[in-house]
Amino acid sequence: MSNWTEIERWDRAYYLHNVQAQADYTFLAVDRADGNFIQLADGSRLLDFQSQLVSDSMGHRHPAAVDAVNQAMTRYGHVFFGMANEYRARAAKLVIEDVLAGEDWPGRFRVFASGTEAVESALAMARLYTGRPVILTQAHSFHGSTMGATWLRGYRNSLNPGDDLSRVVDVPGFPVSGYIPIPPPEPADAAVEGVLPSITATESIIRAVGAENIAAVITEPMFGAGGLMPHDGYYPALRELSRRHGFLWIDDEVLCGFGRLGEWFGYQRHAGIHPDLMVVGKGINGSLLPSGGVVAAKAVAEYFDRARWWSGSTWDGHPLVCASIVGNLEYMLENDVLGQVRVKGERLRAGLAELAERHPCVGRVGGAGLYFAVDLVNANGEPIVPEDRYTGFTGDLGAHPNHLIAAECARHGVFLGGFVPNTVKVAPPFTVNDDEIDQGLSALDAGLSAVDRRYA
Ligand SMILES: Cc1ncc(COP(=O)(O)O)c(C=O)c1O
Structure with missing residues (x-):
C-alpha cells in the first residue's frame, strides 16, 4: 500500500516541478492508470478525455504494446545504435512499408527517445541537406522545450564524406540564431476565399529573409x-511556397500522427502533398514508453546515406521502445483503428456541434478525427481572456475559462482541459466507447454552463 502522505511530502520537497510555480502546485496523485481511466489516490476515477497530453492514444497500458514490451524484455534491455536489434528493423519496416503503404516519398525512419529530440534531428537534417541556417516556425506552434545541446560540444551533428577532411560540414548556423516566426494560419484566414492572408504574409517574410537562407x-x-x-x-499553399522558394517542409506530426485526425498523418488530409521530413512521437506507441521518430523523404535519406553522420543518442532505436512501436502499430493495422477513429470522431463531432448550439460561450469548434478544439468567447463573441493564444500565463489562472471547465469536468469524473486560456482540447483515446464519449460530452456540458454563467 502506498503511503501517499509521505509521497506527497517527497514530491513537494524534492521534485523540480514545471508549469506550476511551487506556490500554485496541486498534488494530483495518480494511483494507477487502466484503459481509458485514471485512478486517483483518493479512490476516485477519472475518464481520460484528453489522453493525457493528447498522447496516450490507445488508452493506458494497452495490452498490445505492453505484451510486446514484456516479450522483448525477455531478450533485450538496451542495445546501442551501433548494433542492430530486431525491433528497430521491424518498427522501420512497419512505418515505411505498412503505415505509409501506397506513398512513394518515404525513404528512411529513425527512432528517438522523445518528440523533442526527433524535432532537433529534423532541424539539423534540413540544415545539413540545404546548407542553410534559417528555420521558419509558426506563431502559436509547439515543438519541444530543449535548447542548445548539439552546440555544446565538438561533434555538431557534423556530416563527414569519409575521405576528405576539408569537406566535413557542421550543421549551418553556429552560433545558433535563425528561427524566424511566420504568422499562425488562423484566425485571419477563417473567412477568406482565395489567397490566405497568412500565406501572403509568409511570402513577404520569405522575401525579406531571402529564400537562399532558409533551410x-x-x-x-x-x-x-x-x-x-x-x-x-x-x-x-504553404507546400507550394516551400517548393517554389526551394526550402524543405518539416511536418511535425508528434501529436497528430498515427491516427489522431482520422488519417494516419495530418498531411494526408490534403490531396497531393507530402513533407520532406516528418517528425513523429506520442501516438506511435500510445506513449507507453518515451518515443519519437523522423521519417526522411527518399531524396533526403539518400543524401545522408552517402555520409558518415556524427549524430545520435544513447537511446536511438532502443529495443524496448521499438517493441512498443511494433506492438502498437501491428494492433492498429490489424484492427482498423483508423476506421474506428473516424466513426467515433463523428459521434464526438455531432455532440460538440449540439453543445455549441446550446452554449453561448462556445465560439469556434475546430478539428477532425478524435481531436477537437473548442474556443470559448464572451457575450460579444470575443476571446474571454483577451491575450488568447498570446497568453503569458499571468494573473489568476484559476479564472481562465479552460480551468473552470477542467474543475467542473473533474467533479463529473472526467479529465479534460486545455493549455491556452480560452481553448478546451477534446481528445479522448481511440479506445473510447460510445458511453464514454457521452459521459465526456455531458461533463463538458456542465463545464460550459459554468463558463456561460460567469462570462457569457
Ligand atoms: C507537435 C509537437 N511536437 C513536439 C513535441 C515534443 O515532444 P516530446 O514531449 O515527446 O518531447 C510535442 C509535445 O507535446 C508536440 O505536441
Missing part, C-alpha cells in the same frame, strides 16, 4: 498546445 519551414497539422485547426487551403 525549412516547420509546422503542425493541427496545433497541439495552441489548439488551432488551420484553414483547409493552408497546407497546400
Whole structure:
C-alpha cells in the first residue's frame, strides 16, 4: 500500500516541478492508470478525455504494446545504435512499408527517445541537406522545450564524406540564431476565399529573409498546445511556397500522427502533398514508453546515406521502445483503428456541434478525427481572456475559462482541459466507447454552463 502522505511530502520537497510555480502546485496523485481511466489516490476515477497530453492514444497500458514490451524484455534491455536489434528493423519496416503503404516519398525512419529530440534531428537534417541556417516556425506552434545541446560540444551533428577532411560540414548556423516566426494560419484566414492572408504574409517574410537562407519551414497539422485547426487551403499553399522558394517542409506530426485526425498523418488530409521530413512521437506507441521518430523523404535519406553522420543518442532505436512501436502499430493495422477513429470522431463531432448550439460561450469548434478544439468567447463573441493564444500565463489562472471547465469536468469524473486560456482540447483515446464519449460530452456540458454563467 502506498503511503501517499509521505509521497506527497517527497514530491513537494524534492521534485523540480514545471508549469506550476511551487506556490500554485496541486498534488494530483495518480494511483494507477487502466484503459481509458485514471485512478486517483483518493479512490476516485477519472475518464481520460484528453489522453493525457493528447498522447496516450490507445488508452493506458494497452495490452498490445505492453505484451510486446514484456516479450522483448525477455531478450533485450538496451542495445546501442551501433548494433542492430530486431525491433528497430521491424518498427522501420512497419512505418515505411505498412503505415505509409501506397506513398512513394518515404525513404528512411529513425527512432528517438522523445518528440523533442526527433524535432532537433529534423532541424539539423534540413540544415545539413540545404546548407542553410534559417528555420521558419509558426506563431502559436509547439515543438519541444530543449535548447542548445548539439552546440555544446565538438561533434555538431557534423556530416563527414569519409575521405576528405576539408569537406566535413557542421550543421549551418553556429552560433545558433535563425528561427524566424511566420504568422499562425488562423484566425485571419477563417473567412477568406482565395489567397490566405497568412500565406501572403509568409511570402513577404520569405522575401525579406531571402529564400537562399532558409533551410525549412516547420509546422503542425493541427496545433497541439495552441489548439488551432488551420484553414483547409493552408497546407497546400504553404507546400507550394516551400517548393517554389526551394526550402524543405518539416511536418511535425508528434501529436497528430498515427491516427489522431482520422488519417494516419495530418498531411494526408490534403490531396497531393507530402513533407520532406516528418517528425513523429506520442501516438506511435500510445506513449507507453518515451518515443519519437523522423521519417526522411527518399531524396533526403539518400543524401545522408552517402555520409558518415556524427549524430545520435544513447537511446536511438532502443529495443524496448521499438517493441512498443511494433506492438502498437501491428494492433492498429490489424484492427482498423483508423476506421474506428473516424466513426467515433463523428459521434464526438455531432455532440460538440449540439453543445455549441446550446452554449453561448462556445465560439469556434475546430478539428477532425478524435481531436477537437473548442474556443470559448464572451457575450460579444470575443476571446474571454483577451491575450488568447498570446497568453503569458499571468494573473489568476484559476479564472481562465479552460480551468473552470477542467474543475467542473473533474467533479463529473472526467479529465479534460486545455493549455491556452480560452481553448478546451477534446481528445479522448481511440479506445473510447460510445458511453464514454457521452459521459465526456455531458461533463463538458456542465463545464460550459459554468463558463456561460460567469462570462457569457
Ligand atoms: C507537435 C509537437 N511536437 C513536439 C513535441 C515534443 O515532444 P516530446 O514531449 O515527446 O518531447 C510535442 C509535445 O507535446 C508536440 O505536441
